């Protein structure tokens with residue numbers, strides 16, 4: 507007997523098929539209803555909701571694809587498996603594109619039928635579980651702004667909890683757009699420093715000299731233009747938290763100065779001689795792989811170890827795809843309100859499926875932009891206008907115009923990713939070979955693989 511027992515509606519104009527399915531599904535413990543047309547099916551569902559619909563495609567009157575569309579619109583959580591004859595496999599493809607959960611090519615063996623049904627039901631159970639789990643996670647940790655309830659994110663929450671109340675240095679690493687800023691402020695506001703300031707410095711935004719005066723301050727007359735004394739961010743964050751964002755970008759000279767400050771807890775303002783002591787907690791963040799930077803000689807090893815007291819790795823979105831529906835819902839609500847769209851704005855299942863399948867090189871930031879744009883375009887009750895960049899295939903995008911909403915950086919990263927994956931595929935995963943083919947060093951390839959978080963499964967399945 508199957509583990510998940512469900513209410514299933516079978517829709518087929520062929521009486522023999524209906525009967526056979528009923529016998530097999532009942533044997534597995536399911537409750538089965540039969541309909542011979544789309545209209546009859548819709549009537550039955552209106553009267554009593556079902557968990558799963560198994561529908562034929564070609565039937566007199568409305569087709570199974572029309573039923574699918576109607577179900578998606580009115581009962582988005584109902585699972586739908588489409589059945590087609592051997593000769594019309596393209597219907598199955600069409601159905602999957604329109605948001606069917608699975609398809610069956612008739613005739614189907616009993617085992618195959620039960621496997622497909624179980625899988626569709628398990629996904630439904632998972633969805634319900636996810637919503638529940640999310641509630642639990644939010645209740646337990648009280649995170650309002652950080653969305654995510656996958657095991658990967660729960661681990662991040664636990665690390666935040668563990669470290670918040672200490673004054674330990676934190677090193678946050680993760681690809682672009684994964685929420686490092688959100689996490690930094692979560693750490694601050696959960697620590698007993700929350701009464702003092704949370705100050706962020708983007709280390710990539712300023713040239714060396716200015717960055718130093720920004721961090722440590724300067725005395726009046728320290729350099730041309732220093733018309734008055736200036737307190738640096740380390741002082742402004744005294745008693746609180748200083749987030750050194752994009753730490754991977756600081757120059758060698760600044761690295762030395764920073765190391766000294768972290769070791770002694772003291773510094774002098776630029777142009778000053780008085781040592782200043784502060785109680786500032788530092789959170790450093792970067793979207794680079796700092797250890798590779800150390801290996802490549804771009805980042806001081808001693809500073810790396812000094813910063814790396816407590817490491818939090820934020821996973822890319824494609825490694826926690828179950829968070830995608832939550833994030834989509836969250837941003838749909840937020841932007842519907844902000845842009846005056848329907849508060850009931852719903853996401854068609856087929857659209858959600860596309861969002862789930864996409865690999866999100868720009869992570870949550872990218873998802874947020876895609877959803878915001880779509881919400882603005884959605885004048886009705888359904889989310890429309892979701893536009894995802896096509897993955898550049900095999901050859902360089904050349905001088906092509908970027909797909910709408912995609913930044914140059916995201917396009918380049920995506921392109922680089924494809925090139926690397928193709929090269930690794932061609933070399934059967936042998937990195938040394940792939941590096942030779944690409945004309946780069948092995949360590950350079952390794953650095954890029956780490957930076958783009960390319961995994962074996964990307965090479966095998968993509």
Ligand SMILES: Nc1ncnc2c1ncn2[C@@H]1O[C@H](COP(=O)(O)OP(=O)(O)OP(=O)(O)O)[C@@H](O)[C@H]1O
Nearest residue numbers: 651652653681682683684685686687688793870871
């Ligand atoms: N888990 C999340 N839940 C809700 N919003 C998120 C989440 N992660 C990121 N965001 C949102 O995505 C955007 C990018 O996040 P953030 O600026 O924190 O990224 P980052 O990791 O600092 O990226 P970068 O390395 O490019 O600076 C922000 O608007 C943030 O609010």
Ligand SMILES: [Mg+2]
Nearest residue numbers: 683686687751
């Ligand atoms: Mg950031």
